[in-house]
Every structure is written in structure tokens, then in C-alpha cells.
Amino acid sequence: MNLDTAGTKIDDIEVTISHRIIELFSAGLYSSPNKAFEELICNSYDAFASKVAVYVPSDLTVEGAYIWVCDNGEGLTPSELKALWKIGESSKRNNNERDNRRLQIGQFGIGKLATYILARKLTYISKKENKYILATMDYNLIKEDNKSLFIAERQVSEEEAKTLLSYYIQNDMLSFSLFDKGAEESWTVSLMTELKPKAGEIKIGRLKWILSTALPLNPGFQLEFNGALIESSKIKVPIMKKWIIGKDDLTAEKITGVECREETDKYGNQIYFVDMPNLSGINGEFVLYEDSLVEGKSSELGRSHGIFLSIRERLINLDDPLLGMEAFSHGAFNRTRIIINADELDNNLTSTREAVKDSQPFTQLKEYIKKKFNNEVKKYYFDQQIQIEQKRSISSRMAQTSYLTSKKPIYDFVQNYYSSQIVNPILIEKLDEEDKDELLNLYEKDLETGEQVIENIAWDFNTIDAPLAKLNLKNRTLVINKAHPYVANYIDANSNMIPLESMIITEVLTEAHLYEIGLDEDIVNGIIRRRDRTLRQLALSDRQGIPAVAMFLKDSLDNPSGLEDAIERVLTAIGFEVTPIGGNNEPDGKAEAFLGYDDNGNPRGYSLTYDAKSTSKKSIAAGTAHLSGLKRHQEKYHADYCMEVAIDYQGSKDDESAISNESKREHVTMITAKDLIKLLLMVTPKQLGLDKIRDLFENCFSPNEVHQWIDNVEKMDVETPPYYELVDVIYQLQKTDTEAPVTEVVRRELNRKLGTKYSTKNVTEWLNLLVNLVPGCVSVDGKYVGVQASATIIKLRIHKAISEIPLDMQPMYNEIFSQSEGV
Known part of the structure; x- marks a missing residue:
């Protein structure tokens, strides 16, 4: 049965839209493929659905692939389906009745256009009042000179609807029924077919993180993805301290015109608010965690730290942890999650609902956030760091000098590890909880015996990016990584391995010493990694262009x-x-x-x-x-x-x-x-x-x-990169900024200078290519970049490198550098 011809036509739906408008709204405002899901799910939320299911195939590039969103919301009548396709109009905010049931998110009537970047056809199939209707928008029919087009609105029988959807939706994909016994009284399926190449950009992990973080998730709104329940993203890092906005709020009390209040909700819980001169009803919390929230593989999917601003239960700033403000103190901010609910900012939203327009209410909110973080959160964090430093330094001074070289630092390491003061050592292996008593007794005994903390040395191939070595405290074996560039470079330099082994042992014990003297683990890891980078650079110091x-x-x-x-x-x-x-x-x-x-x-x-x-x-x-x-x-x-x-x-x-x-x-x-x-x-x-x-x-x-x-x-034809301008930007930032330039800042300044929209990926790729062409002139260290000479000198070296290339290849190089600033 064909979606385009099923059932009986009952009317036409006139859609007033031009090709230019849809491109502006979908490709401009809704450039991310994930936006289509957000908008369709928000429609389900606004339709008072208690259950929503999303289906995305594992391979979106195969012929005939499709995507759907299905909900058990209030469904659509023929007139409501017509109203749905009135572009730029929405009746969701016309009265307070809907808001009283559930705060409505949609207000602009353009969200559905986000589907244009994913699919050529969007079909709505809906049940309401025991009737089944459907309509398919074919985006291919929208032409440059169109002012309006007509969509056939059709009614189908229950059996026809069941047959149609059986091709797309299998029973195990839904936790609720659309047909037969126990079927929902009303429901809507939004089906995207004839997918566009943009759909292939959807990353399942990233999409699931967005669904778990950015969309309204509460007990009355269950969201499923490919048959599995989506739960709100959780943080497993222990909490150091929590501040409730409006409760004992020292910051709010010191700001003129700001007041704190509390109310009792229908469940008897106390809810605290802060009211500002131009913005009322702000609530939420500041949470400081014991460890950084920006490390680990999960951080690649989406952030856990920073500010999370929700308006009408929907996250607004998915990828902007600072709401456009300047960077806060990294040490404390990377450990902080700031939850802000500010429904009154709804009138200040941009049409994409991804940002808030500059306004007096928004400015007041940002000033409050900044002051509370600096005056309360950051101060508490640094006070705690000082106390930890003092505690560790006292134990260090009490250690007997004769044990300071190896035994006492290792014994302290074991104690601190099992007291959770050490979590992620680099050169010393993590310890098992089941070995706690054995290891504590073993290393306490070592203080009184002649036994050594390292009894065996083994050589093995790990990965190139793995640490120099790993010390196993249970079997007292130091395993040296033969794949590490420093080891690989010098392992054959001398038949006597003692100097190399001694240097590596010193590195391992240095890590234990750093913990012993009371440095915070972030600092210890930073020192060890910096030393590791130095060793790698020394090993590769003779790298040629x-x-x-x-x-x-x-x-x-x-x-x-x-x-x-x-x-x-x-x-x-x-x-x-x-x-x-x-x-x-x-x-x-x-x-x-x-x-x-x-x-x-x-x-x-x-x-x-x-x-x-x-x-x-x-x-x-x-x-x-x-x-x-x-x-x-x-x-x-x-x-x-x-x-x-x-x-x-x-x-x-x-x-x-x-x-x-x-x-x-x-x-x-x-x-x-x-x-x-x-x-x-x-x-x-x-x-x-x-x-x-x-x-x-x-x-x-x-x-x-x-x-x-x-x-x-x-x-192959490729874009001409602005290599020389890139070098100029890095050199200027390095001269004027107190901190090392990061790739994102370099990208921003390059785009500002050239009026371009280059991506971070572009800039990173170009920097790595420059590193290969003229080693020693440009460096890339994680997110940090730098130049080791003036911009003029680097350009001269590039020019010299080109002159050393075989004559038949020089034209390619001259072409890509000739359009940059000359030497």
C-alpha cells in the first residue's frame, strides 16, 4: 500500500511557503540534523503525550531508509492537521488552558521545517476520535516561484492504517499499542522517507545524549529510542557541595533589587526562587563535584559541566556552557554544573529556541550567575584545595628522611589511593579494592625491611600514546613501554639498559613524590603529562620536514x-x-x-x-x-x-x-x-x-x-587554505594573550580577520599539515597551538621548504601559498 495513494481524499491542505523561505528556515536556522528530532519530539510534548518513541536505523545511507517519531498524544483532526501546516503560526500559546496542563514549548510554527534537511517527504499519520487521517508533504514540489502548494488530506480505515504502518513500525519498537486491544485513544506518527545525505551525518551516540539532556524528561513524559528507554543523563562523580538558588543565597542578598522567596508545591516540597527587577521566578542549583566533568570519552558526546539554562523545561544552550560570557576559572568551572530554570525568558528566545536574545532580563541573570560562581563556588573550591594541601604537607613533613626516596612515597600512595584521594595515577597502576589489606600490610612492612618497591623490570609493546611505564605494586613489576617514542628512540643506543631504566624508575617515583607532597591530582597529572610530552619531543627533535x-x-x-x-x-x-x-x-x-x-x-x-x-x-x-x-x-x-x-x-x-x-x-x-x-x-x-x-x-x-x-x-581540486594568515593569527595571539592560544580561539580570530566561516576541523587539519611541512615552527599540543618563531620567519621557512621540493611538484605548493599573504 502506497503512502501517497492510500485511503480516500477528503480535502486539500494549502501550504503557503516558498523554496527560499524553507531553505532559510531549515538549512539556516536548523542546520543540525538533530534539530528535526528535537522539534518533532517537542510537538509530541506539547500534544500532552506521555510516551514518545523514536526510530533511527543503524545505516541511514541505504536505499529506502526511514526515520519516525511516534507519540500517544492528543492526535490530530482534519482541521488540526490543516492548522499544523500553517507556516509561522501556532495556536499553542493562545490560552492558558494548555499551559496549565503542561507548559507549551512551541510558539513560532516553524519547527516542522527542520525535517527538510533530513528527508524529501514528511508524512503525518494520526488517530483521533476513532478516525485515521494522513497527509504527506513532498518537499520536492516546492519551487522557486511557488507561493503555495496543496497537500492531499486523506482518511484511511483502521485496517489500512495498520497495513501502512506495519512496514515501518514493528511491535518491539513501541511500548504502547496503536491498534487492536489496548490501543491508545489517540496518537500521531511523523514519518520521514526518501532521506537526504544530511541524514547520514546523524551520530547515534550524540543524538541519544541530546535526547537525554536537552529535551523535557519527567515522570509524565517517557521517551524511547530504538526500543530502549532514554533516561536523564546522570553524573557519577561525587558531589563536593551544592547551592540551591534562593536558599541562604549570600549572593542574591547582596545585589540591590534582588529578592529570595520560597513556596510549597502540591507535593509539600519547598521550592526556592530568586526575583530580579526584570526577571522573576528563577530557580535551580549550583553543584560542585570532586573531579572534573570534562575528561573521558563521554565528554566527546556532550558536556556535563557549565551552565544549563532551561526555559519551559527545555534546555536552551546545548553547546554553550558559558551563555556567551567570558571564561570562568577553569579548575572550579570544569567541576561545576549550574542548573537554571527561567521560564520568563520565553519571550526573549530566538526563533530556533537555541539562544536568548540580548536583553536586560538576560543580562541580569548572567550577572547573578557570574557573581554567585565567583563569590561562593570558586571560593569554596579553592578553600578546600588549601585544606587538602595543608593536610598532605603535614603528613609529608612527619615522614622520616631515610624513607623519602622510595618506600615512604609508595606507602603513602597506597594509603591515599585506598582513601580515595588518588583516583587516576598515570605511571602507577590502579589498585584493586580486594587487595587493600594485603597491600597496606605489605608496604607498611617494607618500612622496616630491606625489600624494594620495584623488584622486576619487564619490557613490552603498548600503544604509542600509552605512558612511559606502569608500576604494578602487587607484583612489584615495572613494565616499560617499548612503543613510547623516547624508549623506542634510545633502546638501541647502548647495550647497557641501566641508564634508561634508572631514568624511567625516577619518573615513576616522581609521580609518587608529587602525590606525597600534597599536590592535587589534576596538577600531578599535568606535570607527568608535561614531562611525557617533553620526552616525546626530545625523541623526535631530529624530525625532518x-x-x-x-x-x-x-x-x-x-x-x-x-x-x-x-x-x-x-x-x-x-x-x-x-x-x-x-x-x-x-x-x-x-x-x-x-x-x-x-x-x-x-x-x-x-x-x-x-x-x-x-x-x-x-x-x-x-x-x-x-x-x-x-x-x-x-x-x-x-x-x-x-x-x-x-x-x-x-x-x-x-x-x-x-x-x-x-x-x-x-x-x-x-x-x-x-x-x-x-x-x-x-x-x-x-x-x-x-x-x-x-x-x-x-x-x-x-x-x-x-x-x-x-x-x-x-x-583532485581542494580549497586554498589561508596558511599565512593562520600563522599571523597564532603569532599575534601568542604575543598579546597571557594564555597559550587554543584552536577554537585561533579559528574565531581567523574567521573574524578574513570574514570566513572555517570550522575547527579545518583549522586543526591545516595546522597539522604545517607541522609536517616545517617541523619546529608550528606546534599542536591537544587543543593548544603555538609558533616557535615570528610569523615572517615561518613564512620564509615555508618558502624555503617549497624550493626544496622536486620541480614537478612545486606548482601545487606555489598555488596554495600564493593566495596567502606574500613573503
Whole structure:
């Protein structure tokens, strides 16, 4: 049964709208694919639904994919369905009766247009008063010169409605019934079909976080996502202190014209409010937590810290923790969650309901928030830090000097860990609760014996981004990470490992000392990570730029050990973090791409093992390539891909050759040295980040497939990045700001300077490409960026680097830098 022809037509619905208007409203105001869900669910909320179900398939790109939102709200009559499609009009606020039942969210009558960016068709199917009606908006029919169009309003029988929806909604997707015994008296299904590419941008993890955070969630409104109940987002971090707005409110009492009051709700609970001269009825709380709320994989999905402003039970500032204000004290603010309910700001909302217009009431609210945070929350936080510091320093001074080197710091570490004063050490492994008595007794005994806190040293490969080492206090074993750049760089420098082992032991004991002297864990972690970054930079201090690395690879083709080194340098220059391995039955090395986390908190990065095949001949045969051995290397080191590099392969241009067939069968990416050099030299002009290069390892295996992929990249047109302007902005910020520039600030200032709308992703990608082109001039450390010379000098070095590139590749570089400010 077809949605477009089912049932009997009962009338036409006139929709007055132009193509220009819908593009402005949907693509402009509602540019996020998640907005369609927010708006449809808010419609369900305003329809007094007690249950709402959302369905999103796991793959939105397959043909015939669809999305729906279903609720058991009041449903729609034919006249109400007509009213629904009156663009820019809403009757939800016309009387107080609806507000008395449930505060209505919608007021502009444009929210439904958010679906335009997701789907070409939006169908409403609704039951009310035992009648079933439906209407489909086909957005394809909206033309440039349209002033209005007509939607067929049709009535269907219960059996027809049941048949129609059975294709889209299975029984296990709903916790309430639409038909037969026990069916809801009224309901509405909003069905999006013929999905657009924008729908593919929906991230399930991010969407679920939005639904759990931004939308009205209360006992009378149950929301389900793909058959599972959505619950309000919860924080598991212990609370340090809570301040109720309007209750013993020291800040409000000191502001002229601000008053506090309390009321008793219908359940007998006391509710506290703050009234300002231009804004009344503010309530909520300030909550300070014991640990930061901005760390961990879950923070990638959405924030837990900062200000959460709700108006009529809906969160307004989903992605703005500061309501547009300047940054607060990071240490305390990152541990704070500020909940504000201010329904009177409803008249000051923008049409997207994602922000509040500048106004006197809004200004007064922000001033109150800022003062309460600084005068009460931040002061309490720092007072507590001082007390903790004093307590720890007293215990430190009482320690006997003879134990200060290793035993006493480790014993204190064990005590503090089990008293929850230490949560996330870096170089010392976390302890199990079941080992508490054993370890406390064991290390207390050590104070009186000659036993050592470290009895064994082991060497093992962890990931490149893992710490230098880990000390297991139960078995007293220090495991050194051979994949760490500092260890990998110096492990073969001397046959005597004692100096390297001693340095690493000192690092581990330094962490224990830092805890022992009473530093806050955030500070300890910061120091250890800063030391780790320094060691990594020292290990990579001889890193070369792209032109020099390309020449080094070219000169190493007939040298077995030299080729291994050259490939390591090439992969490093491209942006990978590389661990050389080598040895019998081992890969030459492993390269890892760190790309952060996706919306579900899973790593986006990937890794590959690599091998070099040098020969005095012009090419190597399939039997010499040993591809099955390369696959074993990949499995042993848990890599996603594997790669082999040689000067050339016999039959490299023939897709049916032995080398081509075997590479495709084994899924080994086989690349010639010439193509690898070309790939390296195209990294900057073609903006090849590691995420784009992943496609090469995912889909190309034979030498000819790899060659074609690289040729296609060379022909690809890319946007000209403002490299020189980017350097100018960073240099100026570094000169004038007291804090190191962060990527987001750099992006903002660059856009302000150029009048552009570049994204943070764009800026981050360009910075990484500059790091690879001129190492030592530009640095990227997490969210912080910096330059190590004046902007003029860096531009000169870029110009010099271009002049060292082979002549046939120089035009690409000259093109992307010629449109920036000249040197």
C-alpha cells in the first residue's frame, strides 16, 4: 500500500511557503540534523503525550531508509492537521488552558521545517476520535516561484492504517499499542522517507545524549529510542557541595533589587526562587563535584559541566556552557554544573529556541550567575584545595628522611589511593579494592625491611600514546613501554639498559613524590603529562620536514636498513606516530593514527604495520614479498592494516599479475617507493589528513590500485587554505594573550580577520599539515597551538621548504601559498 495513494481524499491542505523561505528556515536556522528530532519530539510534548518513541536505523545511507517519531498524544483532526501546516503560526500559546496542563514549548510554527534537511517527504499519520487521517508533504514540489502548494488530506480505515504502518513500525519498537486491544485513544506518527545525505551525518551516540539532556524528561513524559528507554543523563562523580538558588543565597542578598522567596508545591516540597527587577521566578542549583566533568570519552558526546539554562523545561544552550560570557576559572568551572530554570525568558528566545536574545532580563541573570560562581563556588573550591594541601604537607613533613626516596612515597600512595584521594595515577597502576589489606600490610612492612618497591623490570609493546611505564605494586613489576617514542628512540643506543631504566624508575617515583607532597591530582597529572610530552619531543627533535624526508627516501632505495629508517620518517612526516620494531619474524614497525573519538566514545584512529623490501634489482617478485608473513605481523600487533614498500614490483601495472592477486587476497597495501614519495609530497597541497589516507589502506591493495588512488588525489581540486594568515593569527595571539592560544580561539580570530566561516576541523587539519611541512615552527599540543618563531620567519621557512621540493611538484605548493599573504 502506497503512502501517497492510500485511503480516500477528503480535502486539500494549502501550504503557503516558498523554496527560499524553507531553505532559510531549515538549512539556516536548523542546520543540525538533530534539530528535526528535537522539534518533532517537542510537538509530541506539547500534544500532552506521555510516551514518545523514536526510530533511527543503524545505516541511514541505504536505499529506502526511514526515520519516525511516534507519540500517544492528543492526535490530530482534519482541521488540526490543516492548522499544523500553517507556516509561522501556532495556536499553542493562545490560552492558558494548555499551559496549565503542561507548559507549551512551541510558539513560532516553524519547527516542522527542520525535517527538510533530513528527508524529501514528511508524512503525518494520526488517530483521533476513532478516525485515521494522513497527509504527506513532498518537499520536492516546492519551487522557486511557488507561493503555495496543496497537500492531499486523506482518511484511511483502521485496517489500512495498520497495513501502512506495519512496514515501518514493528511491535518491539513501541511500548504502547496503536491498534487492536489496548490501543491508545489517540496518537500521531511523523514519518520521514526518501532521506537526504544530511541524514547520514546523524551520530547515534550524540543524538541519544541530546535526547537525554536537552529535551523535557519527567515522570509524565517517557521517551524511547530504538526500543530502549532514554533516561536523564546522570553524573557519577561525587558531589563536593551544592547551592540551591534562593536558599541562604549570600549572593542574591547582596545585589540591590534582588529578592529570595520560597513556596510549597502540591507535593509539600519547598521550592526556592530568586526575583530580579526584570526577571522573576528563577530557580535551580549550583553543584560542585570532586573531579572534573570534562575528561573521558563521554565528554566527546556532550558536556556535563557549565551552565544549563532551561526555559519551559527545555534546555536552551546545548553547546554553550558559558551563555556567551567570558571564561570562568577553569579548575572550579570544569567541576561545576549550574542548573537554571527561567521560564520568563520565553519571550526573549530566538526563533530556533537555541539562544536568548540580548536583553536586560538576560543580562541580569548572567550577572547573578557570574557573581554567585565567583563569590561562593570558586571560593569554596579553592578553600578546600588549601585544606587538602595543608593536610598532605603535614603528613609529608612527619615522614622520616631515610624513607623519602622510595618506600615512604609508595606507602603513602597506597594509603591515599585506598582513601580515595588518588583516583587516576598515570605511571602507577590502579589498585584493586580486594587487595587493600594485603597491600597496606605489605608496604607498611617494607618500612622496616630491606625489600624494594620495584623488584622486576619487564619490557613490552603498548600503544604509542600509552605512558612511559606502569608500576604494578602487587607484583612489584615495572613494565616499560617499548612503543613510547623516547624508549623506542634510545633502546638501541647502548647495550647497557641501566641508564634508561634508572631514568624511567625516577619518573615513576616522581609521580609518587608529587602525590606525597600534597599536590592535587589534576596538577600531578599535568606535570607527568608535561614531562611525557617533553620526552616525546626530545625523541623526535631530529624530525625532518616533508622535502628532506622525500629526498632521504629516494636516496635509501638500495639500502635495507636505510629504507626501513626512511619509511619510518615518511610515515612520521605524514602525521603518524611510529614505533620501529624490526628483528627476525617482526615487522619493521607500527604506525598509529590518533584521530580522537566518535560520538559513541569509540576511537576513530587506526594503525598499520609496515615492512620495507629493498633490492638491488629494479623490482621484486611476488614470492619475495612474503605477504602471508605480513598478515601475521598485523595480527600479532593488533593493527588494522599492513603495508609493504619496495622500489617496484614485478607485474605492478597488471591487475591480474601474481603480485596483484595475492595482495588483494591478503589485503596488504603494496606501494612503490616512487608512489610513496608522491603521496608524501601531496600531503600539504591536497590536505591529506590521516582520516583521508585511511581510504588508501581500506580499499587499495595491489600496486596499480595504490598508483591509481594517488593519481586521483593529484587531480583532485581542494580549497586554498589561508596558511599565512593562520600563522599571523597564532603569532599575534601568542604575543598579546597571557594564555597559550587554543584552536577554537585561533579559528574565531581567523574567521573574524578574513570574514570566513572555517570550522575547527579545518583549522586543526591545516595546522597539522604545517607541522609536517616545517617541523619546529608550528606546534599542536591537544587543543593548544603555538609558533616557535615570528610569523615572517615561518613564512620564509615555508618558502624555503617549497624550493626544496622536486620541480614537478612545486606548482601545487606555489598555488596554495600564493593566495596567502606574500613573503
